[in-house]
Each structure stands twice: as C-alpha cells, then as structure tokens.
Amino acid sequence: SQQGEEDPQALSIQEGENATMNCSYKTSINNLQWYRQNSGRGLVHLILIRSNEREKHSGRLRVTLDTSKKSSSLLITASRAADTASYFCATEGGYYQLIWGAGTKLIIKP
C-alpha cells in the first residue's frame, strides 16, 4: 500500500517554465524525500526535508512541507529537457521504511 499521493499524475510544460508537483500523505512522518526516476539513471535522490522544516532549496529545486496539511510540494524552476522524468515523494515515519507515492510524470517540451 502506498502512503503518498502525487498530484498531478502527469504534467507537460514548455522548456524554461516552472513545474510544480504536490504530494499528500496520511500519517505522521519524520522526514519526506523527493526522488526522480528516468530510464537513463534510475531512481535518484533529490532532496530531503525533515518534519521540523518548512522549506528547503537545492539548486533549481524548492521543496515545502506543511505537516498540518500532511502535504509537500516540489518546484522545479527554469525547467530543462533533462528534467523529463517521473518524480516520487517518499515519507519516512518509522526508523527506516520509506513509503512511496505513485509519482508525477513530468514531460518538458522543447
């Protein structure tokens, strides 16, 4: 069973535009992580935000976390063709187990 639910399921934007995807989850968490998956590089960790943090930045990525609403968002600014991939949120509630959503499929059009 999957805890996270990403929204939208699919997103298609022009290169250079910003992409925003959301994740909602059901139970309390210690941290939330975002991963990217494409056929070339498999699953790659992007960013981790802890439950006591509200916002985090890494390069062109910005993640927010609202624990009261049990939701997170991932913003990718100035998108590039190489950002085409599926993006997953994964929540860590216990000591080690990550619970994953079904992902958002992002397509960047040239």
Add this chain to the structure above:
Amino acid sequence: GAGVSQSPRYKVAKRGQDVALRCDPISGHVSLFWYQQALGQGPEFLTYFQNEAQLDKSGLPSDRFFAERPEGSVSTLKIQRTQQEDSAVYLCASSSGTGGFEQYFGPGTRLTVT
C-alpha cells in the same frame, strides 16, 4: 566510487521456475533495502537489512519470497515457484544509515514471468 549494482538486469522466467536476483550495495553501507515496483507505480517496500540482520520482512508478498545478506554486503532476493503476478522491477537500495539518510538505488532487475 561505484554505485549500487544489480544483476541480472532482465530476467524472463517460466511460471513455476525459481529465480535469484543479486544486489551489490555501495561498500560500507550498513542498510540495504529491496523494493518491488509495478509499471506506473512507486516502489513498494519488501525487506530491510542492517548489516547481515534482516530486521523487517513485512513487505514480502508471500513465503515464496526469501532474501538474505549473509556477510552484510551482497544480498540476494530469491523467488520460488514464480507466478505471473511476480512480474515487476525489483529495486535494491543501500544507505549509510537510517533515519533521514538518502537511499542509493541500483538500476533494478526487470522480471517477466511467462
């Protein structure tokens, strides 16, 4: 350094056959995870090792699934008497710890049961 590797990358098995999937984690990583990923879905947790100890196998779908990591490094996921519903990508991940550590994933093994 080298990342997580998995072999074989692709495996086709006839229904009823046994298969063994191998994972070589990043050297020194104490934590090792196996996930199953169906097409269009996120990974689903199968089992977790801390060194050679299997601390959680709650995600294994049935007693046909068995995992081991006898020396705390390489791990093998074995599926006995494969069924069509076992067709999926099996992902291995390792990390240097738990509780807020990122997981490093291998490329996966795509298992197709015919």
